[in-house]
Structure formats: structure tokens, C-alpha cells
Amino acid sequence: MNERWVDVPLLGGDTLRVEPVNGHTFRIRRRADSRFPEAALNKYDIVRKEWPPVRFECEENGETVTVQTGFALVTVSKRDGRIVFRDERGQVLLRETERPASPSGTGFAAEFELTGDEKLYGLGDESRHLLQKRGHRAKMWVKNVDCYSPIPFLYSNKGWGLFLNTTWRHFFDLGHQKPDRWKLFAKRGELDYYLIAGSDYGQLLDRYTDITGKPQLLPLWAYGLTFVCNQQANAREMLDDAMSFRREGIPCDLIGLEPGWMEKHYDYSVDKKWHPERFYVPGWARTGPQTFVGALERLGFKLSLWLCSDYDVTYQAEKLAGQEARAGGSDGASDDYNADDFEQDMRAHAPVYMDGLTKRDEPWFRHLTAFVDQGVKAFKMDGARQVNEHPDRKWGNGMDDEELHNAYPVLLNKQMHDGFREHTGLRPMVYSSGGYAGIQQYAATWAGDTGGGPKPLISMLNHGMAGHANASCDMDVFTPEGIHFGFLQPWSQVNSWAYWRHPWLLGDNLLPMFKTYAKLRYRLLPYIYSAAHVAARTAMPIIRAMPLAYPDDPQSDGLTQQYMLGDYLLVAAFTNDVHLPEGVWIDYWSGERFVGPADIKANIPDDRGGPLFIKAGAIIPEWPEMDYVGQKPLDTIGLHFYPHGKSEFALYEDDGTTCQYVDGRLALTSISSENSGNEIRIRIGVREGRYEGMPERRSYEISIHADGEPSEVTVNGERLQPNEQWQYTDGTITLKVDEDAAGARPLDIRCIIAK
CATH class of the missing domain: 3.20.20.80 (Glycosidases)
Incomplete structure (x- = not known):
């Protein structure tokens, strides 16, 4: 046993390597010998190569070898190399059903069990007609229009994810041929994949992008x-x-x-x-x-x-x-002298390349x-x-x-x-x-x-x-x-x-x-x-498919024309038919409220192009109107609150252009809202951190979309005067608040709604 991996000799002469790269993720490779050259994506620093040491234990008995980290474990059959992947409780996440094939030079294949209610997601832009992939067969090969960006990452509602670490043309059969099996295979290449354990889809995405890199932050x-x-x-x-x-x-x-x-x-x-x-x-x-x-x-x-x-x-x-x-090869003429070549015709010595570009x-x-x-x-x-x-x-x-x-x-x-x-x-x-x-x-x-x-x-x-x-x-x-x-x-x-x-x-x-x-x-x-x-x-995307945002809603898998934009905005496109998940939802255009789960036909104003809903509890920051980013200072921004229960929002700010945010040069403002009975409590935390160009002092134009007119509004315990320091119009309380001069004290806003 190596301190970083375990090599399991198999009955037919192959070697299967199990490498825990962190507590929840194992790299699995199989070869006809015990040499494991680095895969292309690792070699070129696309897939992560260096990991901190991981503590693991290896237990061997007559039939199997088990590698365990404390968070997950992989058991390998010494007879044929089949694996069973379990969580820390010993619950089976993924079980291989057939002997994996990876004979040198002739490709690879691996087949796994599908349970009765299992759902599968992922694979990137290889299909434009479905989100839930069970029953689908995918050809993973970059192709104009048909398959611009296939991503060989698959994950399940059973708590596992699998990233296939190959660049070769390959395929996934996700219960298409055999309803209770899924398979990955290729005609060339070697078997190399990462198994990931996670309690939810967000955790699986986060751990997958620990391997292949987090999404970049654009300017x-x-x-x-x-x-x-x-x-x-x-x-x-x-x-x-x-x-x-x-x-x-x-x-x-x-x-x-x-x-x-x-x-x-x-x-x-x-x-x-x-x-x-x-x-x-x-x-x-x-x-x-x-x-x-x-x-x-x-x-x-x-x-x-x-x-x-x-x-x-x-x-x-x-x-x-x-x-x-x-x-290999040389870019110029050979330096070797040949006595028989007395003319030294360099045109016959210099290599010729097909790639003239x-x-x-x-x-x-x-x-x-x-x-x-x-x-x-x-x-x-x-x-x-x-x-x-x-x-x-x-x-x-x-x-x-x-x-x-x-x-x-x-x-x-x-x-x-x-x-x-x-x-x-x-x-x-x-x-x-x-x-x-x-x-x-x-x-x-x-x-x-x-x-x-x-x-x-x-x-x-x-x-x-x-x-x-x-x-x-x-x-x-x-x-x-x-x-x-x-x-x-x-x-x-x-x-x-x-x-x-x-x-x-x-x-x-x-x-x-x-x-x-x-x-x-x-x-x-x-x-x-x-x-x-x-x-x-975290790799939680900006727009979130409904199965990712609401995995427990039985309709989510079929909702291909709606999505969440961030935590609080639900967008539907090319349809007026909207499924509202559990909770209270507010029509952005009209202010009408709905209680989900519900299927509705949204009323779209003539000057709008589709449904847009706000999740009750939302906290939405807004900028002032401007022609381009950076045109106006941001010492004053808007905050819209839609009180419902407890909610929070993290406002991230940085210089917008450099990479200094990676080193912590950013500001984080934690904002929360709580609605209980006729009382609304809002807290705007102090801005934590600094970045170049950060406004020295911040003011907030507050809009609280409430159920009624308040009888009292206070900021940090001080009662504000109605009409002078706060206003109420058409269901919205508005006021402006300023950070203290030192920026060291949160802003606590309290509204009592008149009964």
C-alpha cells in the first residue's frame, strides 16, 4: 500500500488503483499493468493534480479490499475488480454489476446498478431536450450545434457523482438499453474516473469542481x-x-x-x-x-x-x-554531417511539417x-x-x-x-x-x-x-x-x-x-x-434548473422552460404556464401573491415578454440606473425586502476587474429579514473586508413590500417620523438609512404593521 493509494492486483493480471483524493472522493483507475501514466486532463492542469494528504485505512480479506476515509469507502473485488461505493454509514451509493473492461489499447467499459427511483443528471451541453437523463444515451464528442460542450460528470439523487477522466470519444448509456443498469464505455483509452459522495446536488457540484476547477468570476x-x-x-x-x-x-x-x-x-x-x-x-x-x-x-x-x-x-x-x-523532431536542418552528401542540399535535410499554420x-x-x-x-x-x-x-x-x-x-x-x-x-x-x-x-x-x-x-x-x-x-x-x-x-x-x-x-x-x-x-x-x-x-450556478433548486418537487424534472435566477427570482421563458414550488410567490409585474405548490397560467402585461416571480422572503439589492458599469458611484444602493419568515442574503462586492478577490480583497455584507406576526425585523450587517475603490460610506434606500401600513418604524432603536423619515405607498414602506461614520455598527430596522 502506498501512502496515497492502494493497488489491488486482480485475478486476470490487471491492477486496479484506488486513490482517496479527499475524504469524499476516490480516483479509480485500471490497467493491464501497474504503471499509471498521468491522464491528459491532469497533465495539462485542467484536472487537479495536487491534493493534501488524506488519512485512510485499507482492510483486506480473502475476496475484497476496502479503502475507507471515514466519510466514504470503496470495496473492490479481487476476483474481477468490481467496486461498491458506500457512504460513512455503510449505505450503498453505487454498485458495479459487471466486471469492468479496460484491456490495453482496446478501450474501456464499466456498468453500474440503477435502483428503482434513481434519477440522473449532468453531462453538460450534450442534449437539448431533457434535464433528467435516466433512459438517455449520450455520445460524448464535441460537435457543432449537436454537442458543443459535453461534460463527463454524472450524478444521482442517491448521493453519488462520477467524473469520467478521459478525453477520448465515449458514451453513457443511462438505462437506455437496460432499464436497471447504466454504463460508460469507449473504444479507446483507459478506465479512469472519480467517485464522489455528497448529501445533495449542491455538495456534489462543489466537490466535482474541486476536481475540475470552480467557475471563473467574470469582470x-x-x-x-x-x-x-x-x-x-x-x-x-x-x-x-x-x-x-x-x-x-x-x-x-x-x-x-x-x-x-x-x-x-x-x-x-x-x-x-x-x-x-x-x-x-x-x-x-x-x-x-x-x-x-x-x-x-x-x-x-x-x-x-x-x-x-x-x-x-x-x-x-x-x-x-x-x-x-x-x-519530437527538429525545427531546422540537421547538424549531422554525412560525408557522402558533398552537395549539402539543405532542402533534403530539413523536416517537412504538414501543419504550416x-x-x-x-x-x-x-x-x-x-x-x-x-x-x-x-x-x-x-x-x-x-x-x-x-x-x-x-x-x-x-x-x-x-x-x-x-x-x-x-x-x-x-x-x-x-x-x-x-x-x-x-x-x-x-x-x-x-x-x-x-x-x-x-x-x-x-x-x-x-x-x-x-x-x-x-x-x-x-x-x-x-x-x-x-x-x-x-x-x-x-x-x-x-x-x-x-x-x-x-x-x-x-x-x-x-x-x-x-x-x-x-x-x-x-x-x-x-x-x-x-x-x-x-x-x-x-x-x-x-x-x-x-x-x-461553490459551483452553485447563477441560473438553476428546477431539479437543482427544488429536488423534492415531483414536477421539477419536466420543467425545462423555467428556472431560478439566484436564490429568489423564478423566471419562465417561452410559456405562460408556470409551476410554483412550495412557498409564497409574488408576481414581479403585478404584485399578485400565490401559494405553492401550484400550477398557474401567468398573466403577462403587453409590454413584457414572460413570467417573473419573486420568492417571498426575498432580499434583492439594486443599483441606480446607469449606462454602463462604473458610470456612477455606488455609495447608495437599493435593498428590496419581501418579508416572509426568516431569510438572508450575502452581498458580495469587489473591484470588478482584478483577481484580488481571490486573495480576499472583497467586501461581504450579510443582510437578513424576519417576519413574525405584525413585526418585521431587518438587519444590514457591517461591510466586512475591503477592496480598492470601495465606497467609504454606504447609504441604503430601503423598500419593504409589506402587508399593511406600519404604525411604527425604528432604526437602531430610534423611532422615525412618518412621512418625513419614512413613507408608505401602495403596500411599500420606503426609507433611507446610512452607515455610521466608522462603518462598525449594523443597521437594525424594525417595523410594526398596524392591524
Whole structure:
């Protein structure tokens, strides 16, 4: 027994390795010999390699070996390698039913038992028609439109999760062929997976992302609105678009350019240049306020560039892994002298490479630093050709496409993310259509070239169910439903591309609606950004599928057109039929209250695009209206309370652009509400922590949505005067309160509602 793992020799000569990586998670590998080379995702630092030591015990009897941590245990049959996974109480979580197969060079397979009421979730963006996956058969292979981002992480309502640590093309049969069995298999590769024990879905997601990385926190402005110009736009037209947003009073932070910005359309090389006519940049003044990028910045915009890539990023991945590329070879002529070659014809000595695009000693991101230095703040990674198959390609690290294809989007986006962060010291905004396990660490995603309807919604929900928080899609601006859904996502994007999706061209009905939703989103940014902070710490996504938010509601699995946005907002899209889970719910548009569980047909106002409900007990912070993030100081923010029982909210704030929040440079404000009888008690805690640019003193504009007019309102025991210090209008109590000068005392608000 090794201090980090246990190798179990099996009857047929194979070796099964059990490695507890923490108290709840075990890595299981099987080989025909006892050598276990590191898997690609671990080697390239996508999957975590280093873990603190774990205390475990190993018990062996005649038939089995059991490895136990105190929180979970794995029992292995020495005869055939089958495993049984149990929790700390000894309850079976997962049982293997057939001898696992992993003969060298011929793929792998493992089959497990499904219990009668078991449910299965996960697998990422491989399916756009269901959330609960039992009965489904999944092909895990990155493919344009059909399967942009498969994630080989599966979990169950029985308290287990399984992450399959492979990049090879593989499959999950989840009770499709045999209703009481589920199976994973591949024609190539070796059996390597992590077993995770957890008491609920949130805990399983948190522990899975301990392995593959937590979702990144985007720059604060990235949670505003992104607008991508028509691909034929030039610098003047791009600036006209920016000015139109400001003239119309529509908040927006990021302007994107499609491939028309390049001198060569769809330039895959590392020799890109601005289009000399559309985006002329004087050679003597490439940077500074006089450029079109500088003009955008003065208007409060950031600039994003569209990219395509067919570059071999494995050379840089190998370099970063501290290993020479397995492809070997020399970049120049041979230094060996051959006496018979008296002519020394160098054309016959130099190696010839099929890949004429990649510069083996130049990392992909290096050529982009020139654009970043000019002020570019974001990059859109198109599907071309990160999601294309390369059937006859041998990659620089020695892999063929069967092994690398799934990993390519993650490697590419990792190098984009790391390159930008290292070059600038700022958080990257890289957004990609393709992905695989670990993509949540490096890039936001959008649902590719599939529009902004119900299927992209399911895609985003499945992303969240697999640990990826920053998912979006192209907003359908031509329907009220598309606008409604498009603004109530983790991040929002309007992509004109080859079309004219400019908001000011939407007409008299849709333009006011677009403005309303854009302003609503910007008011909700502190709520959304706090949810993004929670995701970055725990992997609980910003938008939450109903099975994740309400796992005990028997209808949750079928609710593919509604979701929770953070803890307190329920959004339905492309339907008026809404299922309200247990609790009290308030229609955001009308204020009408409903008691769940209930199935209702929501009444949607003519100037809105879909249902939006508030969970009673909600605490929702709001910003003042602004055209872009950072336009106005945030020394005063709003807090909306919907008292019901006990509730709380954690408001996270930081500088919005750097990575200092990772080192604790942030402020956390704990806010709570309690409603008992005719008394409402609210506490706004002191801001704990600091960050650069933090307001020295904070004021709060309080709105308490109450059942009646108060007879008394006090703040820290001091009774306030009605009409002067607080007001009551149409069911809402409003008042403004200030932190004390030292910011060291909580604010306690008490309201007595007149009977």
C-alpha cells in the first residue's frame, strides 16, 4: 500500500488503483499493468493534480479490499475488480454489476446498478431536450450545434457523482438499453474516473469542481450587456452603434466585432492585422485616446474581437507541463554531417511539417497581446475550428484527434484565459461555443449558432447542472419572449452577425420593451454578481434548473422552460404556464401573491415578454440606473425586502476587474429579514473586508413590500417620523438609512404593521 493509494492486483493480471483524493472522493483507475501514466486532463492542469494528504485505512480479506476515509469507502473485488461505493454509514451509493473492461489499447467499459427511483443528471451541453437523463444515451464528442460542450460528470439523487477522466470519444448509456443498469464505455483509452459522495446536488457540484476547477468570476462589466456588431461594420459604424446605445439610454458595456475586423477574413494565423480600410490604425499612433478603441472607452465601452483557431496549442501545453512534445523532431536542418552528401542540399535535410499554420515556439496568445495593448478587453472564440473534427491530424503532443478533439476547446480557452490574465493582471472575458470538462475555469460560453429559444435554455440549464455558471446564448430580439429570456441569463448578448439586430431598429413596440429589460438587468447587477460570487466559490450556478433548486418537487424534472435566477427570482421563458414550488410567490409585474405548490397560467402585461416571480422572503439589492458599469458611484444602493419568515442574503462586492478577490480583497455584507406576526425585523450587517475603490460610506434606500401600513418604524432603536423619515405607498414602506461614520455598527430596522 502506498501512502496515497492502494493497488489491488486482480485475478486476470490487471491492477486496479484506488486513490482517496479527499475524504469524499476516490480516483479509480485500471490497467493491464501497474504503471499509471498521468491522464491528459491532469497533465495539462485542467484536472487537479495536487491534493493534501488524506488519512485512510485499507482492510483486506480473502475476496475484497476496502479503502475507507471515514466519510466514504470503496470495496473492490479481487476476483474481477468490481467496486461498491458506500457512504460513512455503510449505505450503498453505487454498485458495479459487471466486471469492468479496460484491456490495453482496446478501450474501456464499466456498468453500474440503477435502483428503482434513481434519477440522473449532468453531462453538460450534450442534449437539448431533457434535464433528467435516466433512459438517455449520450455520445460524448464535441460537435457543432449537436454537442458543443459535453461534460463527463454524472450524478444521482442517491448521493453519488462520477467524473469520467478521459478525453477520448465515449458514451453513457443511462438505462437506455437496460432499464436497471447504466454504463460508460469507449473504444479507446483507459478506465479512469472519480467517485464522489455528497448529501445533495449542491455538495456534489462543489466537490466535482474541486476536481475540475470552480467557475471563473467574470469582470463585473461582463454581466451587463454585450452587443456584437454586424460583421461588415467599420470603425465609424461601430462607433455609431456605441453612440446609439447612449442616445437611446440603453445600458451596454461590451461592443464586439465579428471576423470583418481582420485584414484576411477568417484568419487562423498568428499574423493577424486590422482590416486596413474598415479599421485603419495609423502606424505612428497605434495606441492611445485618438484611436477608435480610445473613443469607445470614453463612451464607457469595452471592445471584443472575434477569433477562429486551428492552431496546434499542444506545443505550448507540453511546454507548460514541463515536458518535450512527444512528436519530437527538429525545427531546422540537421547538424549531422554525412560525408557522402558533398552537395549539402539543405532542402533534403530539413523536416517537412504538414501543419504550416502553427509556429511551434510561439504560444497562441502571444500575437494577441498587441491588440490587448491597444485596448481590447475580450475575445469571442468561434466554433471554427475548435469544434471541427481533424480525422487525419497528428497533434504536436503525439495525440491523434480521437484523443485530443474533446480537449482542444479547453486547452485553447485555457491558454486564452491564462495569457490575458498574465499579460494584464485583469480578469479575462473569453467566451466560447465549444467546451469540455474544466471549461468553467477559463471561459464563458454561449449556445453557438442555435439562436435564443427553448433549446438553448435547456443547454444553459444543463451547463449549470454540470458546474459551469457563465453560460448564455444569442438573444432573439425580434420577439418579446426572446428579449425576456435574453436579459434574465448569467450574461446577456445580442449578436447581429450578418443581420440587423440593433435595438433602435426594433420598432415602436419592441424598442421600449428592450430598454425596460436592459435597465432591469442593470438594476439587478448586484444581485446577479453576488450569485456569480457564490458560483465561483461553490459551483452553485447563477441560473438553476428546477431539479437543482427544488429536488423534492415531483414536477421539477419536466420543467425545462423555467428556472431560478439566484436564490429568489423564478423566471419562465417561452410559456405562460408556470409551476410554483412550495412557498409564497409574488408576481414581479403585478404584485399578485400565490401559494405553492401550484400550477398557474401567468398573466403577462403587453409590454413584457414572460413570467417573473419573486420568492417571498426575498432580499434583492439594486443599483441606480446607469449606462454602463462604473458610470456612477455606488455609495447608495437599493435593498428590496419581501418579508416572509426568516431569510438572508450575502452581498458580495469587489473591484470588478482584478483577481484580488481571490486573495480576499472583497467586501461581504450579510443582510437578513424576519417576519413574525405584525413585526418585521431587518438587519444590514457591517461591510466586512475591503477592496480598492470601495465606497467609504454606504447609504441604503430601503423598500419593504409589506402587508399593511406600519404604525411604527425604528432604526437602531430610534423611532422615525412618518412621512418625513419614512413613507408608505401602495403596500411599500420606503426609507433611507446610512452607515455610521466608522462603518462598525449594523443597521437594525424594525417595523410594526398596524392591524
